[in-house]
Amino acid sequence: MAEAALNAMARQLVDLTLCKTRYDAWDLQWYTQGPFWRRTNMRYSREYKIIPDYEIGDAKHGKTLENILDESEVLGQNLEQYKKTAKSEEMQRVDYLIDHVKNLNIRTRLLLGETFSFDEMTEGLYCLRAPACDYRKFDRILEKMNQALPGGGTVQEKISTFRRTLAIPPENLLKVIRESTQVFHEIAGARMDVTGNSMPRVRVRELPNKDMVFLSILFGYDYNHIEYERNFNLLYPWTVDKVMEYVGHEMEPGHLTYFEKRLQTMIDTCWPEMSIVSQFSTSNAFGEGSARHAISMSFDNSMEKQVEFEKEIIFKNAGIDEKYAELMPLWHEYCELEGYGKLEVSRGRWDHALSREEGARFLEQYGFAEPGTGIESVDHLAEDDGHFVAHDYSRDVVRDYFNTVAPDVEQQWKLYERICCAHVTMKGIREKVIY
Ligand SMILES: [Zn+2]
Known part of the structure; x- marks a missing residue:
């Protein structure tokens, strides 16, 4: 009853x-x-998501x-x-x-x-509130970047140049994405009880504009299988870190695995709420944060092992000089702060504490936007204002949760798998509930 x-x-x-x-x-x-x-007809456009x-x-x-x-x-x-x-x-x-x-x-x-x-x-x-930000961390990372990055000019120019160094040439994108997808698929299969039948078909093509990252098409599902196609945009400015984010995070062991687990839980329990994953919800904030933490778990939470993967699979297939791989730990640290910088601009714009121009200047000052693209970047942030709270801040809350309640990475994987099927909320994650 x-x-x-x-x-x-x-x-x-x-x-x-x-x-x-x-x-x-x-x-x-x-x-x-x-x-x-099952998708029963082909009457859809490949021009939009x-x-x-x-x-x-x-x-x-x-x-x-x-x-x-x-x-x-x-x-x-x-x-x-x-x-x-x-x-x-x-x-x-x-x-x-x-x-x-x-x-x-x-x-x-x-x-x-x-x-x-x-x-x-x-x-x-x-159900997340990002704490007040200590802006000194942005100055500290800028100083570190200035010391470590090669080349001359201002630190903003060095960041720009290094970002271009990490760019994936379009002609090598398919190979890079395919091989990384395969490795993440194998990791998900080895670490979790997943069917292994849900590896997405990956393709590359030019989508209507450079802001679209990928286009996904679902062809069908049943208990043991998700039939999913993902088209990555050749016009998007791909760099090594973006490949990590969009392959590991968006597919396996990130969102696609989460969807698979939810689908199975729905069938096993008939609980209606398990049938949906809604973007603007606390369980999805867990999905976003954990999809990022799962990338780290994929390499035993070791940056050294992660960089080894980046070097072997991404740098080599992309044709990027491997000597730059040693700068990846710093680059990842910088990317994490970039997320927080964008969070602060989103918060400042939303609360009318920052003008469009001030936001743009801030992003350009720390290299979070390329010179001259600050305004465009600020406008882009306004399309999903809570994004950096639901992703970046959530990742840190989720990471703290996993590192506190599960001492080793094997247990983190078991816990992750269990939570994907559970009634998870960020309140529970903050309060370190064991699911
Ligand atoms: Zn996501």
């Missing part, structure tokens, strides 16, 4: 989320509509944003009411549903034009 009641409330959360996609096209990252699904445009048809229609808002409030109250007499073993699930209904509620209010501070917004969507 209790499970049926919770299932009904979870079903309502899923329905509201599907309805909301009509006004919020990028929210749905994954959706399991049944035990299996196909996922998450499943054939959800009527599920999107019939509700205004006001309807969704009202229903989410009633649903939240019902869940709170339920929680008062819930059994202890149901608590994680009830809290998960409550947090996700809150995420949906805040996202709906944002879409209706309500204003929130940046921290309220990220708390509302992801």
